[in-house]
Amino acid sequence: MSMRKSSYVIDVKLDSEADKYMLVHGYTGAIDVVSENVVAYLDSVGKQQPDGAQVSEATLEALKARGYLTVKTEEEEVEHVRKLANLLHQKDKILHKSFVFLVAYDCNFRCPYCYESKVLKDSRQWSRKVFTKEMVDKAYDAISKIGGDKRLHYSQIVLYGGEPLLARNREIVKYIVNKGKDLGYRFMAITNGYDLDAFEDLLTTDKLSSLQITVDGSKEIHDQRRIHYQTKTSFDKIISNIALALERDVEITVRVNNDANNFNELSKIEQLFRDLGYYGKGNLRIHSARLFDYKYNNRRLSFLNQLEYNKLHKEIAYKYPCTVSGIAQTLCRAVTDKKRINLSSTYCSAQTGSHIFDPFGDIYGCWEDVGNVENIIGHYDPVEWTEIKELWHYQNIAVSFDCVRCKYAFFCRGGCIAHEKHKRGVFGPGFCNSYPDTFHDATNLAYKKMHECVKNIDQ
Ligand code: SF4
Numbered sequence: 001m002s003m004r005k006s007s008y009v010i011d012v013k014l015d016s017e018a019d020k021y022m023l024v025h026g027y028t029g030a031i032d033v034v035s036e037n038v039v040a041y042l043d044s045v046g047k048q049q050p051d052g053a054q055v056s057e058a059t060l061e062a063l064k065a066r067g068y069l070t071v072k073t074e075e076e077e078v079e080h081v082r083k084l085a086n087l088l089h090q091k092d093k094i095l096h097k098s099f100v101f102l103v104a105y106d107c108n109f110r111c112p113y114c115y116e117s118k119v120l121k122d123s124r125q126w127s128r129k130v131f132t133k134e135m136v137d138k139a140y141d142a143i144s145k146i147g148g149d150k151r152l153h154y155s156q157i158v159l160y161g162g163e164p165l166l167a168r169n170r171e172i173v174k175y176i177v178n179k180g181k182d183l184g185y186r187f188m189a190i191t192n193g194y195d196l197d198a199f200e201d202l203l204t205t206d207k208l209s210s211l212q213i214t215v216d217g218s219k220e221i222h223d224q225r226r227i228h229y230q231t232k233t234s235f236d237k238i239i240s241n242i243a244l245a246l247e248r249d250v251e252i253t254v255r256v257n258n259d260a261n262n263f264n265e266l267s268k269i270e271q272l273f274r275d276l277g278y279y280g281k282g283n284l285r286i287h288s289a290r291l292f293d294y295k296y297n298n299r300r301l302s303f304l305n306q307l308e309y310n311k312l313h314k315e316i317a318y319k320y321p322c323t324v325s326g327i328a329q330t331l332c333r334a335v336t337d338k339k340r341i342n343l344s345s346t347y348c349s350a351q352t353g354s355h356i357f358d359p360f361g362d363i364y365g366c367w368e369d370v371g372n373v374e375n376i377i378g379h380y381d382p383v384e385w386t387e388i389k390e391l392w393h394y395q396n397i398a399v400s401f402d403c404v405r406c407k408y409a410f411f412c413r414g415g416c417i418a419h420e421k422h423k424r425g426v427f428g429p430g431f432c433n434s435y436p437d438t439f440h441d442a443t444n445l446a447y448k449k450m451h452e453c454v455k456n457i458d459q
């Protein structure tokens with residue numbers, strides 16, 4: 001049988017080395033650093049090039065064993081990827097069920113980039129509908145039915161909104177958390193942090209143990225973007241609430257929603273936390289998130305595309321977690337742990353098992369689709385499913401003609417389906433979002449980090 005270069009070889013020239021490439025195999029998960037000669041050899045295999053590059057017998061065997069050389073035809077490889085993608089998808093559907101309480105659709109902020117306000121404006125008028133105790137009990141019944149064996153679903157439940165931690169909803173949040181704690185769950189909340197002080201007694205390591213709070217910059221910038229509907233200002237109260245939560249050992253991720261106008265604010269927020277001594281108080285980290293352009297009619301926002309966003313992070317040496325550093329970490333961990341890279345065929349839990357319970361008795365899968373009744377995947381009173389769930393849970397890279405043939409597929413995982421739907425009106429994987437360029441940057445960063453890891457081990 002004749003040998004050929006696998007169609008799923010990713011070879012990235014390492015910017016810091018004259019003659020080195022990183023090879024990553026798209027479906028075996030192998031990762032290696034090789035010379036230019038090996039890359040030239042791989043390119044020549046199966047072609048009529050008698051004077052082409054040569055490699056030693058040992059290298060040849062390694063190239064075969066790690067999948068870079070294959071006897072499979074192109075179509076056989078595609079079929080292999082399709083089968084593997086479906087198997088991985090099945091596994092994730094069994095192992096990765098997660099549950100979210102969308103406590104209320106209402107919010108006390110009026111942020112110019114809120115995707116929910118856009119969805120909700122075009123949908124039902126949600127008003128101030130909030131969970132009742134009766135509906136909480138029904139949701140927990142549904143969790144035990146849907147989740148099955150506790151070892152097979154996440155033990156952390158997320159509180160989401162609108163704003164999940166509005167002071168006026170304190171009693172029902174307390175009921176959700178206390179009941180969940182008795183059932184063996186812990187909680188995290190995605191909150192704007194404004195009313196957090198009203199939930200002080202829930203801020204403990206066995207209840208509300210983790211928070212994601214958005215701070216968009218120093219006071220002047222933040223208050224222009226995170227607008228409280230009455231006071232119009234929110235910065236000072238949020239910053240003081242972060243201290244309160246840190247003192248109670250709650251883990252905090254401060255999310256900064258970045259467009260071009262506030263990217264430089266990342267370092268200012270960090271400096272502020274240093275000056276206030278917050279890093280010594282507890283577990284605090286800053287995370288940058290790129291704002292997606294949902295065609296907001298707002299001239300105060302200046303959206304970055306993925307490449308512009310990557311470039312800005314590169315300029316500050318990837319100091320804060322971002323897309324590139326996330327991929328680099330995956331590659332780096334595989335090398336330092338001496339394990340193959342974990343592969344996945346789905347981009348997010350909406351394709352496998354996220355269940356977002358709302359106060360109306362409806363269940364959604366996608367976080368950015370909540371409130372739009374067309375996207376209801378099921379109901380929990382009683383538990384029943386709509387065709388939309390099947391549609392979401394059918395999606396993995398195998399169903400896309402392009403993705404299943406793409407060497408990046410098990411890393412990119414087909415991209416965000418909601419964004420693909422918004423950008424191209426197509427429901428399914430295929431939101432490339434400059435993934436090959438992002439992977440290139442990530443590979444170079446991983447190589448740099450690997451050297452740092454090796455150095456540390458040597459010391
Ligand atoms: S489809 Fe996209 S927006 Fe929806 S939950 Fe997944 S990653 Fe988030």
Ligand code: SF4
Nearest residue numbers: 403406409412430432
């Ligand atoms: S979305 Fe694009 S980059 Fe990602 S797997 Fe599909 S074809 Fe490849």
